[in-house]
Amino acid sequence: MSSVSTGSDAPIFHPEGPADQAPPDVLIVEDEPAILSSLEFILNHAGWRTRSVQDGEAALSAVNRWHPRMLVLDLMLPKRNGFDVLASLRARSDTRELPILILTAKGQQQDRRTAMELGASAFVTKPYANGDVLEAVASLLGSPVR
C-alpha cells in the first residue's frame, strides 16, 4: 500500500466534493499534524481543494497520481526532505513549472537562498500569519475556482 495519506485519512477536517476525480489545487506536504490541520482549514475556507501527505516520498508519488496545481512544501520531512523533493520535481520536465511554496521553520537566510536556487516559487517562514500563506497561494494560482 502507498504511504500516501488520502484526504480521508486526514484526522480533522476533510473537504467535501470530488476526491479522486478532480486534481487538487494544493498538495500540502507537512509532517506536523496540528500545522497540517490548520493549513487545510484556512485553504479550504479560501476555496482551494487540498490534499496532503506527511513525508517526502509520498509527496513525489502524490504529484504523479493527483497532478496538483501547486505544492505547499515543508523542508524538515521524514524520508526525503523538502530540498530533495524540490530538486527532484525541478529536474522533471512536467513539473519544472509547478508552483511550489516553501513553508518552513528553518528561517535562516541560507535555507531561503538554497530553496530559491533550487527553484522554489515562494518562501514563507513558520510561524506564519494565515493571510501570508493565502496571499502566496493566490498569487501562484490566481483566483480560486468555485
Next chain:
Amino acid sequence: MISGPLVIGTAIAYVVLLFVLAYISDVRARSGRGALLRSPLVFTLALSVYCTSWTFYGAVGSAARNGLEFFAIYLGPTLVFVGWWFGLRKLVRIGHRQRTTSIADFVSSRFGKSAGLAVLITLMAVAGITPYIALQLKAITTSLGVILSPEPAGVLARSGDDVGLAFAIAAAMALFSIFFGTRNINANEQHHGVVAAIAFEAVVKFVALIAVGLFVVFGIGGGVAATYARAAEAGVNLDPAANFGPRWITITILSAAAIICLPRQFQITVVENADENHLKTASWAFPLYLLGMSIFTMPIAIIGLSLLPSGADPDMFVLTLPLTHDSQALALFAFIGGFSSATSMIIVASIALSIMISNHVVVPIALRMPALFGLRQGEGMTRLLLTSRRLSIGFVLFLGFVYFWQTSGSGALAPIGLISFAGVAQFLPAILAALYWRDATRQGALAGLLSGFVIWAYTSFLPSLGASSPQIADLLANGPWHLGLLRPQALLGLSGLDPLVHSVFWSLLGNTLALVFVSIATQNSAMGRMQANQFVDVFRRSDDEQKGFTRSQAPMNDLFVMARRVLGTAAAERLFEKFAPTGRDALQVDATPRFISRLEKELAGSIGAASAHVLLGQVVSGESVTMEDVMQMADEAHQIMEYSQRLEQTTAELQSTTSQLQNANTRLRQLDSQKDEFLSQVSHEVRTPMTAIRSFAEILLTHTSLSESERRNFVSTIHAESVRLTGLLDEILDLNALERGEELWSNEAVDPGQALDRAVEVCAPITSQHNVQVTIGNRPRGLRVHANFNRVCQVFINLISNAAKYNDSANPQLNIDCRLENTTFVVDFTDNGPGISPSDHGTIFDKFWRGKRNPDTAQSGSGLGLAISREIMAKMNGSLTLVHGEGRGACFRVELPILEEAETAAAASPNEKVTAGAGLPRDE
C-alpha cells in the same frame, strides 16, 4: 802527536769558556743589557749552526771523493737566504705571531693545532736527527783518535775503542746541553746564553778553518794557483759539468730544505729570532759565511790527496795536514774548531728536540694522567717541563750514541748527514703548504708526512743500517719476501739511480701527492680554516703594524677605526677628543696607558672583556691571539650561546603556547558552531508548536462563525501545543544544566526496582493508548543503587514511552527484563517496533534525533529525551546503551552499579558518610 791531557784539557777549558760566556750572556739579557746579543750579527753567526763537523771535516772528504759536489750543500741555504723575502720572512713572521716553539708546533698550529701532527713531526725529527747526532759523535771520536795518534795519517775509523769514548762524549754533551738549554723555562723558548755560545763557536770554527786553509794553501801548497795545479795529479775532477746531475740537484734541494726544516735551524731562525729584520742582514752575511767555510775545502782536499799517503782518511785532512807538517798548535786549534762545530750542533739540536718531545709528547700525556707524573692541580708544571726536557736531551743523545754504535765503521761522514737531510726534508711539503696553500688540511699534512716518512725510513734509514745486520743486507739485495719490486733502493724497479736521489725522489713524491690529494678530498675544521688564514694571509692582515711591538707605536687610526666600529662614531669621537691635547684633533691622542685602559673598558662594555682585550691587543701590540685569550673569547661566546639557547627555548615555549591557543581556538569555534547548530535546531523546534498555536489563534479570531465543536477542537490543539512548547523549553534547560555539570539533585540509596514500578505505572495511559503490551519478568528485590529516584524514573518513563510512541507493529509489545550481573543492576527495554537502522546507531543519543513517529499520533517528542537520559545515567555512574538494533525491534539497556551493604548504610544517611568515609586513623 799531541799529548792526551793537553787535548782533553783544552777541550774542557773550551767548554768551560762556553759555559761562562753563556752564563754572562743570560745574565745580561735578563737585565736588559743584551743589545749585542739581539744584534743581526749574533743572529747570523748563530745560523751557522748549520755548519757542523760534517762541514768542518766532511766537506773536504766529500770534495776528495766527489769533486765539486760538496758545494751543493752550501748552494741550497744560500738560495734560501738570498730569497729570504719570499719564504723566510713569512716563516719568521708567522712564527712570531703564533709564538711558535718548534717546527712541530709550527706545522701542527697551522693545521688546526693538531696534537697528532705534532707528535708525528716530533717522532720524525727524532728519527731524522739521530743519524746526524751520531755523525757528530763519530767526528769527535775520530778527530780525537787522529790528534792523539802517533801515526795520524794512517788512522782510519776504528770501532772498538771508540764506542766507550763516544759514550763519554755523548754523556758530556748531554750534561752540557742540559746546563745550557734547561736552566729555566722561557715563555717564548729563547735561550740568549745558548745563542751567544753558538755565535762564539761559529767564530771559532770559522777562524780555525780559515787558518788551516791559509796554512795549507800558502804554507804547504805554495799559493792558490800552485795548489789547483795539483788537482789533476790528486785525481780531483774540477770540471763543474762532471758533477752537475741528478745527485747534485737533489743535494741542492735537500740542503735548501734542511736550512728550513732542520729542527735546530728552525730553532735559531724562527724561535730564537728577536727581530725579523735580522733576516735582511743574514741574507747576505750568512751566504758569505758559508762561502768562507767552503772556500778552502777544495784546496785542502787537493793538497791532502796529493801529499798524504793514499790510505789517509780524507774526512780528517783538516787535522792531519797540520799534524804531518809539524803545526801542532794549528792542529789543536783545528780540533777545537771541529769540536765547536760538533758541540754547537748537538747542543741546539738536542734543545730543539727536547722542546718538541716535552711539549708535544710528555706534557700532553702528563696533563691527561697527572697522577702518573705526580702532578697536582696547578702545581709543578715548571718542574715537570724541566725534568722532561733534561731527560729528553739525554734520550736524544743516547739514541745518537746507539746509532753510532750500530753503524760504526760504516763509512764516510757525508752520506750519514744526507740521510738526515732527506729525513727532515719530508717536512718541506707540509711547511710550504702551511705558508701558501689555504686548502691544505690536517689530514693531508698527516698523510703526506706519514707517506714521506715511511718511504724515507725504508729507502734511506734502513739501508744505512745494512752493514750491522745480515737480515737488512739481504732485504737490500732481494727485497722483502724476495719481491724485487720492493727493494728499498730500487722501488718499483727504478734502479740505476743514486740511492740518495732514489730515496728523495720517491719519498718527496709520495709525500707531496698524499698531501695534495688527501687535502683535496678532505675539509678543514673551523680551527683549521682560521689558522690557515692566519698563516697564508699573515702579511695582508698587518702590513702597517709590522714593527708595532711597543705600545707607543699603536696606530691611532686603527684604534679609532676599531673604536668607531664597536662604539659608534659619536661615542668614539667623544672618547678620543676627551683625551686629545687641547687644540689638537682627536687622532693626535697620545696612546698613554690610561687612554688604552679606558678604551679597553669602553670596548668591554660593548663586546665583553676578553674580546675587547684581544681586539685592542691586536691593534696595539701586533701580537697574535694567545690560547688564553681564545679560551676567554670562547667562554664569552659560550655565554652568548647559552643566552641564545634560552631565547630559543622561550621561543619554543611561545610556539607551543601559540599552538595550544590555536587548538583551543579551533575547539571554541567547533563549540561555537555546535551552539549555532543547537540554537538553529531549538529555534526550529520552538517554531513548530508556535506555528500551530498562532495559526489556530488567527483562525479563532477571524472565523467568527465556527461551530462550538470546531472552536473546542482548535482551542485544545492550542493548549496541547502550548504544553508541548513548555515541555520542550524545560527539556532544553534541563539538558543544558546537565551538560554544564550542574548539581541538579543529590544521589542517595535508591531501590531501582521501585523506580521501575513507578515508571510503568506512570506510563500506563500511554501504553494503553498505543495498545502496547508490557511484560515485566521477575526482578531482584531490595537492591540499592546510588541514584536519584525521580531521575531514574524519568529515564525509565522516557524509554517506555518511546517504545510505545514509535512502535508501528500491529501487535506492539514491550519486554522489560531486569537482573543482577555481578555488582550491576541491568534493565533491558526490548520492543518489537521498527528498530534503529544501523546508520542511526551513532546518532540516536544526539540532541533532536527522532525516530519515525506513528503518523496517527499528534504527540511528538522534543528529540531530547535520549540525550537527557544518557546524561542522567552518567551522573549516577551508570550507563544507557543501545544493545541490539538489528532486525525487528530495539533494545535499550540501563546499567547501574549496586551499593554494598556498608555503602548502602552510608549513602542512606549522607551526613554520617562524611565522618565514616573519611578514612581517618582509628586511634586518632
